Amino acid sequence: MAEPLVLLPESMCDARLYWPQVAELSHEMxxxxxxxxxxxxxxEIASGLLDVLPRRFALAGCGFGGMVAIELQRRAPDRVARLMLIGSSPLADTPQQATDRDRLVIKARAGRFDEALxxxxxxxxxxDRPFRPEIIALVREMGQSFGPDIFVRQARALQRRRDQQAVMVKLRIPVMIAAGSQDTLYPEKRQSVLAELVPGAVLRMLPGAGHLPMLEDPDGLCTAIRDWMRLPAAR
Structure with a gap:
């Protein structure tokens, strides 16, 4: 029987990010x-999640959620049966990235939250796919529902995150690195380097999708998840 599947959303996103996968895959797992x-x-986020997650589970995270997923695996390797990172990275913020986040934080605190999002x-x-405007509107709506305070907290968490490359190198569980081929935040070359970092990792690029393939190419991501769940557990 397949392990329970735990999905972690991108920064300033909620469960609506994965509604196509929940609707499709809940018939199977x-x-x-x-x-x-x-x-x-x-x-702190990872520690809190371990108190409520199943005893053993498959774990997939997008962007910020992928970074939390890596920390979960580091803290509880006996509980994470397999790992999927969707448009994410194990690297710490560069000085330039940290500075860019500061600029967004200033906007969020100065009443320019729309610009920050x-x-x-x-x-x-x-x-550039069908329903692009509707997807962007949903992402902005999710962000607005969290508000500026959560925006600032997540920005600070990103700035303070540790480099997790050493964790990735040691992984001996089924790992898939997935991303949209048109993702400008985590481009294909960077995802290829990440896949090479993990022994036996499978790289799955979703053609024509951007940073949020769960909404932009839901069928493609569902297929990728099924393939990942079928990867042999033993390394």
């Missing part, structure tokens, strides 16, 4: 979306 905004640091996941990171 237990699926849950866990929050990634309940803490000031990635370590638009800078977090820019429109150019979405591929």
């Amino acid at each position: 237990a699926v849950m979306v866990a929050p990634v905004h309940l803490g000031d640091r990635i370590e 638009a800078g977090l996941i820019p429109e150019e990171s979405f591929a």
